Amino acid sequence: MKIGELAKRGGLTAHTLRFYEKKQLLVPQKSALNQYRDYTADDLATAQFIKRCKASGFSLEDTAALLQIKDAKDAHTCAEAKSITLAKRADLQAKITELQQMVATLDELAERCCGGAESAEFCSIIADLESRFEECNHDAHH
Amino acid sequence: MKIGELAKRGGLTAHTLRFYEKKQLLVPQKSALNQYRDYTADDLATAQFIKRCKASGFSLEDTAALLQIKDAKDAHTCAEAKSITLAKRADLQAKITELQQMVATLDELAERCCGGAESAEFCSIIADLESRFEECNHDAHH
DNA sequence: CTTGACCTTAGAGTATACTCTAGGGTTTAT
């Protein structure tokens, strides 16, 4: 099938497919006749594999590694696949923890602020951002 | 003080300070003598304000808005500051939820895989990535 | 007076994952 059909069936764009090809994730045959890309049913499956990887939080680089395993299963091990999966899990969990700390900080900021139409002269959010860490720095001197 | 001293005192690099200047976040005076940037104690406070914004999860664009409030408090309201804060909180919370769903998916993938030195021929991670959503698509046809 | 440390600018490079454009060729349907 041509790129437009794969795009439609796979739920992505022709641009994205060409991008994945440039990244060596999904390299189709080319028609000898007109140099149009010629995708197979397997290529569609690969496109869906890539989408699932993305939905699972894998980067394109991770995805490339997973594709290599998929495309040469007996040259790879479960350990490799699980290692990639657990490493990504750890990455995401660290990111979550970082974001949760930010949310906690934002909650503190928001809770103390009236949020009204008053001038920001005495706004606690601005005041906190101006001074909170100064205090920390003072502490750090002791 | 010159850029190097502010960088050291503020815990960032001279490159970053010039970048913030280009973004209009922190624009110091320039010495008439040699065109060197000349930062004041207030500029240092502003640099720290920016760092705290960053640590709280604000983008540089948010930070620019918060700086405008800080630098002209009586021209702005608590409502503005709180709105920025709550919007960012919502952004981050949405991101956290997305990442948590990915972690849950990765946990499912990892749990079912032996992770051993066996060939990936029957690796459940690869198999799941190959087929999971196909099943979903089948469901979607009904 | 020279050497090293510091400063300047403009602009390019990094990372991730696309997204789009320009300029041109091909296919399909009427």
Next chain:
DNA sequence: ATAAACCCTAGAGTATACTCTAAGGTCAAG
């Protein structure tokens, strides 16, 4: 036969937040 719809390539643009480079000017110490 012609117009719409599709395909091609190469490369630039988007977003965020830096990070670094090149080529040169300035400053402080010995």
